Amino acid sequence: MQLYQATYLSAGCALLFSVIILWRKEIKAMIYSLALQGIALSAIGITEAINKSNYGLGQVGLETLILKGFVFPFLIFKVYKNSSSKRDLQPLINTTASMVYASVFIAISFVSVGRLPYISGNPVFKLAPFGFAVLLIGLFILITRRQVISQMVGLIVFENGISLISLLVLSQLPLLVEFGESFDLLLVVVVLRVLATTIHNEFLKGDLAEMKGLHD
Amino acid sequence: MLIDILLLISLFSVALSLLFKWTKTIGIILSIINIIGLLFSIALAYKVTHGRPICSFDSTFYADSLSAFMTLVIELISALSSVFAVRYLVNELRMQKDLKVKISRYVVLTQLFIFAMLMAVLVSSVALMWIAIEATTIVTTFLVGFKSNRKALEASWKYITICSVGVGLAFIGTIFFYFAETHLNGHVVAANSISLDWVSLMHNAKGLNPQLIKFAFGLIVLGYGTKAGLAPLHSWLPDAHSQAPAPISALMSGVLISVSFYAILRFKAITDIALGRWFSQDLLLIVGLLSLFLATSLLISQKEVKRMLAYHSIEHMALIALGAAAGTQLAVAAVLLHILGHGLVKAILFLVTGEVAITEGTTEISKLKSLLNLRPILGGIFGMGMLALLGLPPFSLFISEFTMMKSEAAVGLGWVVAITLVLMAVIFAVVINHSRHILLKNNEGENSDSQLAAPSKRKLKTSKITSVSLIVGLVISAFIGIISVPLQGLLLSAAKVITG
Numbered sequence: 060m061q062l063y064q065a066t067y068l069s070a071g072c073a074l075l076f077s078v079i080i081l082w083r084k085e086i087k088a089m090i091y092s093l094a095l096q097g098i099a100l101s102a103i104g105i106t107e108a109i110n111k112s113n114y115g116l117g118q119v120g121l122e123t124l125i126l127k128g129f130v131f132p133f134l135i136f137k138v139y140k141n142s143s144s145k146r147d148l149q150p151l152i153n154t155t156a157s158m159v160y161a162s163v164f165i166a167i168s169f170v171s172v173g174r175l176p177y178i179s180g181n182p183v184f185k186l187a188p189f190g191f192a193v194l195l196i197g198l199f200i201l202i203t204r205r206q207v208i209s210q211m212v213g214l215i216v217f218e219n220g221i222s223l224i225s226l227l228v229l230s231q232l233p234l235l236v237e238f239g240e241s242f243d244l245l246l247v248v249v250v251l252r253v254l255a256t257t258i259h260n261e262f263l264k265g266d267l268a269e270m271k272g273l274h275d
Numbered sequence: 276m277l278i279d280i281l282l283l284i285s286l287f288s289v290a291l292s293l294l295f296k297w298t299k300t301i302g303i304i305l306s307i308i309n310i311i312g313l314l315f316s317i318a319l320a321y322k323v324t325h326g327r328p329i330c331s332f333d334s335t336f337y338a339d340s341l342s343a344f345m346t347l348v349i350e351l352i353s354a355l356s357s358v359f360a361v362r363y364l365v366n367e368l369r370m371q372k373d374l375k376v377k378i379s380r381y382v383v384l385t386q387l388f389i390f391a392m393l394m395a396v397l398v399s400s401v402a403l404m405w406i407a408i409e410a411t412t413i414v415t416t417f418l419v420g421f422k423s424n425r426k427a428l429e430a431s432w433k434y435i436t437i438c439s440v441g442v443g444l445a446f447i448g449t450i451f452f453y454f455a456e457t458h459l460n461g462h463v464v465a466a467n468s469i470s471l472d473w474v475s476l477m478h479n480a481k482g483l484n485p486q487l488i489k490f491a492f493g494l495i496v497l498g499y500g501t502k503a504g505l506a507p508l509h510s511w512l513p514d515a516h517s518q519a520p521a522p523i524s525a526l527m528s529g530v531l532i533s534v535s536f537y538a539i540l541r542f543k544a545i546t547d548i549a550l551g552r553w554f555s556q557d558l559l560l561i562v563g564l565l566s567l568f569l570a571t572s573l574l575i576s577q578k579e580v581k582r583m584l585a586y587h588s589i590e591h592m593a594l595i596a597l598g599a600a601a602g603t604q605l606a607v608a609a610v611l612l613h614i615l616g617h618g619l620v621k622a623i624l625f626l627v628t629g630e631v632a633i634t635e636g637t638t639e640i641s642k643l644k645s646l647l648n649l650r651p652i653l654g655g656i657f658g659m660g661m662l663a664l665l666g667l668p669p670f671s672l673f674i675s676e677f678t679m680m681k682s683e684a685a686v687g688l689g690w691v692v693a694i695t696l697v698l699m700a701v702i703f704a705v706v707i708n709h710s711r712h713i714l715l716k717n718n719e720g721e722n723s724d725s726q727l728a729a730p731s732k733r734k735l736k737t738s739k740i741t742s743v744s745l746i747v748g749l750v751i752s753a754f755i756g757i758i759s760v761p762l763q764g765l766l767l768s769a770a771k772v773i774t775g
Contacts, residue, residue: 176484177458194447198440207432214439221443227454231466236402240446243409247439250416254435257420258428 062110063182070189072099077196077216081157084146089212090132097127138255151203168192187224194220207255277319278336284312285390292382302361309354316350319343324765337399340768345396345537348615352529352622353389358744359626360522366633387414392534399472401449412438419519430518437511441501448494455487480548492546496558502535504592506566516585521629528588529622533614544773556600563596571698575705580628580638591617598679606682607770613675623748624660634735647714652742654714661710671756
């Protein structure tokens with residue numbers, strides 16, 4: 060039972076870090092929180108692996124630790140080092156309102172996903188609402204921030220939410236699918252990094268508000 | 276065996292483009308390989324229509340008539356666009372000599388793109404299909420940004436972020452389908468007795484929990500709908516399709532969006548068994564009408580041909596969604612015919628616009644005048660293509676639109692037909708007006724200085740091979756429209772896969 064408490068604690072941490080990312084404006088702080096969120100996610104996988112003595116889950120946990128704890132934050136950090144802006148100063152919605160939205164998202168997740176059938180049937184399934192909340196907050200970051208780096212962070216928070224939800228079927232999902240998904244995500248982040256660097260060279264500050272060439 | 280050959284041919288062209296630097300000869304060889312792929316896809320279509328679905332590689336790959344039909348569409352558009360790509364790339368090289376490395380990368384990515392689309396329709400596992408569709412986003416991002424100016428960068432950034440979100444939502448939908456399958460008839464089922472492939476999901480569909488399926492199918496429509504260019508997450512499409520090089524726009528607008536819709540159709544079949552037809556019908560009606568309305572309102576103000584064509588893609592995906600909402604076998608057959616017809620005509624129009632961009636140096640509607648006079652062949656193809664796109668006979672889009680609307684009316688959706696017709700009339704008026712401007716408007720007066728601005732480009736001749744291949748495309752579309760006999764069996768049997 061104590062191991063499940065560790066799982067819940069990690070899931071809570073993952074949710075907390077997504078709120079922290081939404082709250083902070085310093086890009087460095089956002090990247091560190093993202094790394095910590097990745098580590099919290101991998102902790103879930105690893106405790107689950109110990110709990111069920113499932114070798115495959117351990118692999119997934121380890122892979123999450125490497126990718127989401129280190130590789131993604133590192134790739135974003137490289138973009139950050141190239142850029143001149145240190146803070147994301149003008150999100151479309153201010154911090155106070157963002158916090159209110161975040162609490163609404165969390166409530167929606169627990170009311171909607173939390174009430175779906177079979178979700179309360181297994182301690183791990185109960186993490187799905189956490190995942191949905193993380194996902195919505197990530198989407199919110201992606202929509203309301205105008206800096207390239209913040210949008211990258213938002214997208215990865217969104218993907219972290221997905222991996223929490225995929226715990227619903229993780230012990231049954233073929234490893235091929237799991238690794239295929241992670242590999243795709245890795246490629247997306249690498250592509251984003253290349254694009255972000257080009258955009259920084261082209262638009263100086265990487266402020267997407269300057270990109271208005273294609274509006275209707 | 277045929278599936279393996281098709282995938283191997285596609286892999287071979289990826290390898291070929293990886294190993295050799297792009298030259299005109301390599302380009303021509305690649306086009307020929309793509310045409311061979313088309314022939315094999317016809318063979319596959321023939322085989323599954325007249326026999327049972329085929330599997331290969333321990334059931335990793337699976338082709339029923341629906342997959343075979345989609346393979347046919349993919350190969351047809353790929354062949355057409357690879358013929359034009361030779362012309363496009365030679366011209367790019369002529370303009371900028373230092374593009375060699377970039378062009379080689381372009382060709383590799385294009386072949387990978389085609390391979391990923393083939394994988395998406397030929398794998399049996401829904402999760403592997405998801406991976407293949409996500410892979411198409413990754414490889415096409417650089418293709419959208421090929422011109423690497425500000426607008427192209429903006430388009431590719433928007434494209435990859437919005438589509439990653441969309442496809443991510445589709446992944447959650449897929450997870451919930453699987454989750455429902457692991458709780459079949461309310462009992463927890465062991466993982467080794469079920470699998471994530473179409474056949475098994477269809478077989479177990481009756482025992483899936485309705486509430487979970489509602490949630491899952493909603494996410495699937497939203498998610499794959501994003502990639503299919505359906506509202507509300509459609510905003511990447513006009514940017515990406517207008518900024519990408521013409522051969523890529525043809526592939527993206529012609530087939531990629533339909534491949535995503537293919538995913539929706541497959542999940543619709545499962546949902547309909549689990550919930551009855553009403554749920555998917557309501558959802559597709561909402562998404563379809565919203566997209567149709569948005570496309571119409573934004574089409575009115577378009578100033579650039581490729582962007583106008585991109586909004587047309589949203590319009591046609593909306594029509595396809597509405598047709599799928601009707602859900603009868605005839606309606607789905609018409610939907611598939613529309614996917615083929617729209618893919619073909621849209622690819623032709625993007626390619627002819629690419630040719631116009633090469634010869635005239637612009638694709639802005641206000642600067643293109645009297646095209647029919649200056650370039651009779653190009654202007655003629657453009658004009659005929661536009662008429663086909665608007666759904667006039669004898670082209671196949673007329674038959675498919677007519678049949679879709681007839682089926683909608685037959686299942687009591689007459690009001691949908693009425694709304695569709697009103698919006699299509701608006702589009703018709705707008706497009707006729709734009710096309711008249713491009714094709715017929717007199718070339719006198721204030722236009723003289725813009726002609727002087729690009730004297731060197733005016734000298735360029737229209738490429739013969741491009742014109743011939745585009746005319747062949749139009750003839751095929753008209754031919755299918757007049758006698759759909761060779762396709763009828765395939766279409767009806769593919770529709771049966773969805774309607775059961």
